[in-house]
Amino acid sequence: MWTRKGVLFLGGGVILLLLALVTKNLQVALIGISLLSYLIVTSFMHQFLQIAPTGKYSVPKKIKDDADLVISREVSADYTFEDNDLIISLKLKNNKRRSLTLELFDKLPSEVKLIKGSNYLIVHLKPGADVTYKYTIQCPLMGPYEIGPIVLRSGDVSNMFFREEEIDIISDFLVLPKVEDISHLKVYAKVPKLFSGAMSFKQPGEGSEFYSLREYVPGDPFKNINWKAYSKTGTLMVNEHEWEAIHDITIFLDAREASGIGFSNQNPLLLGCRAAASLASFFMSMRNSVGLVVYGEGIYRETPRSGDSHLIKMLSALAGAKPKGDMPLRAVADTVLPHITARSPIVLVSDLQDDETLIDAVSYIAAMGHHLTVVSVPAHEIEFKAGKIAELERETHQLERNILQSTISSYGARFIDWSPDKNLYTLLMEVLI
Numbered sequence: 001m002w003t004r005k006g007v008l009f010l011g012g013g014v015i016l017l018l019l020a021l022v023t024k025n026l027q028v029a030l031i032g033i034s035l036l037s038y039l040i041v042t043s044f045m046h047q048f049l050q051i052a053p054t055g056k057y058s059v060p061k062k063i064k065d066d067a068d069l070v071i072s073r074e075v076s077a078d079y080t081f082e083d084n085d086l087i088i089s090l091k092l093k094n095n096k097r098r099s100l101t102l103e104l105f106d107k108l109p110s111e112v113k114l115i116k117g118s119n120y121l122i123v124h125l126k127p128g129a130d131v132t133y134k135y136t137i138q139c140p141l142m143g144p145y146e147i148g149p150i151v152l153r154s155g156d157v158s159n160m161f162f163r164e165e166e167i168d169i170i171s172d173f174l175v176l177p178k179v180e181d182i183s184h185l186k187v188y189a190k191v192p193k194l195f196s197g198a199m200s201f202k203q204p205g206e207g208s209e210f211y212s213l214r215e216y217v218p219g220d221p222f223k224n225i226n227w228k229a230y231s232k233t234g235t236l237m238v239n240e241h242e243w244e245a246i247h248d249i250t251i252f253l254d255a256r257e258a259s260g261i262g263f264s265n266q267n268p269l270l271l272g273c274r275a276a277a278s279l280a281s282f283f284m285s286m287r288n289s290v291g292l293v294v295y296g297e298g299i300y301r302e303t304p305r306s307g308d309s310h311l312i313k314m315l316s317a318l319a320g321a322k323p324k325g326d327m328p329l330r331a332v333a334d335t336v337l338p339h340i341t342a343r344s345p346i347v348l349v350s351d352l353q354d355d356e357t358l359i360d361a362v363s364y365i366a367a368m369g370h371h372l373t374v375v376s377v378p379a380h381e382i383e384f385k386a387g388k389i390a391e392l393e394r395e396t397h398q399l400e401r402n403i404l405q406s407t408i409s410s411y412g413a414r415f416i417d418w419s420p421d422k423n424l425y426t427l428l429m430e431v432l433i
Contacts, residue, residue, distance in 0.1 A: 009039045068096045069125075071150065073106070075171045079316070082142050082178040082274075085115065088171075090133045090150075094125035101125075103153035106135075109145045111264075113138040139175040141265055142273060142319045147171045176315040177270075177277040213237045247288045248304040248341035251276050252332065253321065254350030255296035260323025261351075262382035268351035271377045273318040275418065276349050279375075284311050291340070292317060295332045297325030304341070330357035333364050343369035351379040352404060359404075362411050372413035381419055 016032030019025070069092065076087040094100050106119040117135025125131065139145070148170040154163055213229055216236035229237040253276050259269035276292070283290045284306055291304035292314045302314055329350070340346070346365060352358060352374075365372050380397035383389045389397070405415045 009035050013039065069094060069100065069102075069154075071152070071167060071169070073147065073150070073169050073171050075147065075173050077173065079174040079176055079312070080139060081176050083138065083140055085136050085138050086173065087134055087136050088119070088147065090121070091130070092123060092125060092133075093130040094127060097127050099124060099126050100154065105151040107148055107151065108137065109147070111139070111141050111143070112145065113140065142175045142177045142270070144172065144174050144320060147173075174316060174319055176312075176319050177273040179281045179315075180274070180278040212240050214240060247283075248291065248344040249283050249288050250291040250293060250304060250336075250340050250344065250346050251280055252329075252336075252346060252348045252350070253292065253294045253318065254329075254348070254352075255294050255321045255323060256326050256354070257296070257323050258326075258353045258379070259296070259351055261353075261379045261388075262386055266382060266385075267323075268353075268377040268379050268382065269321060269323050271418070272349040272351070272375070273321060275375050275377075276347075277315055277318055279347055279349075280314055281311060290314070293332065293336050294318070294321050295325075295327050295329075296321075296323065297327070299327070299332060299335060301336060301339075303339075304344075326354070328355055328357040329361035330364065333361045337365070337368055337370070340370070343371070345371045345373065347373045347375060349375045352376050352401070353379050359407055362408050362413060366411040366413065372411070373416065374408055374413055375416045375418055377418050 013032045013035035016028050016035065020029030020032060071093075072091045074089040074091070076089075080086055088106070090104070090106060092102070092104075100123075102121075102123045102125065104121045104123060108114065108119055115136050115138045117133070119135055121133055123131070123133070148168070150167040150169055152165055152167055213226060214237065216225060216238050220238045224238040224240075226237045226239050229235075253272055255269055259272065260267055262268065280290045280292065287306060289304035289306050290310075292300075292302040294300040294317060300317060302310070302317065329348075355361075362372065362374075378398070378401060380389060380394055380401070384391070384394045401417075405417065409415050
């Protein structure tokens with residue numbers, strides 16, 4: 001391809017030749033011919049760079065040594081969390097005996113934000129130079145991403161021509177859903193998972209070891225009242241014990257096509273993944289075993305386990321969830337419940353839309369003895385903000401949702417209506433404590 005300098009030489013030579021024909025001036029003609037001759041000779045002498053891209057797969061040393069330019073990219077981590085930063089390093093090495101001037105553009109996904117440095121560079125490399133350029137990106141949305149390829153422009157010695165090519169260096173990374181700190185929440189099981197030797201936690205809950213005294217509130221078991229403290233203080237006090245129960249907890253995430261309603265940065269699936277990630281992280285921090293079921297086009301299941309590697313595996317599954325399919329909840333329950341610990345807690349994260357089997361599934365889960373908690377994002381609120389429905393339709397959806405909530409609650413399930421403008425920590429504190 002032509003550079004501006006090459007275009008100027010070509011245009012200047014042609015104009016001078018035409019001017020010489022008009023004026024019959026031999027000197028002007030000679031200057032024009034000289035410019036065009038120089039341009040023609042330069043085009044035959046132009047040599048393009050031999051480039052050796054390196055990345056995850058190493059390039060043999062011989063190829064590196066023979067290449068004019070060695071280029072590679074490194075990402076600071078294979079995965080990160082939403083709103084966190086990643087540092088991208090571009091390494092260039094000039095193996096030629098002359099200086100190189102390069103124009104480089106590193107292609108980025110449209111969802112990421114460039115917050116420091118630049119992915120567009122004009123680089124001058126001296127012979128044998130080995131340099132590194134860095135820039136920082138921010139990842140506001142979960143999901144798998146790819147950086148690359150690299151678009152590189154290199155010119156000849158005279159800067160008359162340049163070549164633009166894409167260097168196939170692809171770096172992939174995973175953005176995990178944001179995990180909120182929701183400490184002090186409790187989801188109890190009717191039948192705790194048993195281990196040899198009770199394992200206590202330094203916070204109040206169900207157990208046998210004394211933890212602290214607090215004032216009586218309506219609903220506290222009568223057997224927990226400390227009558228000695230009442231006789232001394234005149235105030236009803238109850239005993240709290242250290243939490244000793246360990247549970248198998250399973251989180252069901254609705255990833256059907258209906259969960260993709262809304263914006264790319266705010267939809268029921270995205271918010272549901274963040275809720276599931278926060279709950280999974282909290283439950284596992286309390287040494288519970290947590291499992292995950294993602295259903296939509298099919299069923300993806302992680303059996304309840306504990307440990308950091310298991311948490312990362314579940315978060316990776318959440319990050320890769322896409323709104324596809326229309327599998328009903330009852331079919332999922334029929335398939336999964338026989339493989340779940342009896343009477344263990346289940347958390348359903350769903351927008352509860354377009355599923356005729358929902359009430360039947362909730363009834364079945366309750367009949368099996370599982371303690372069900374429903375965390376639901378009202379999709380009609382997101383649609384209203386997007387301008388897809390009118391105020392009257394919004395009110396109709398809300399009325400239907402209130403009836404659905406009452407029906408679900410009648411089966412003993414907890415219902416958490418999570419509006420997009422509410423903080424998950426505050427909402428769960430209000431409902432679960």
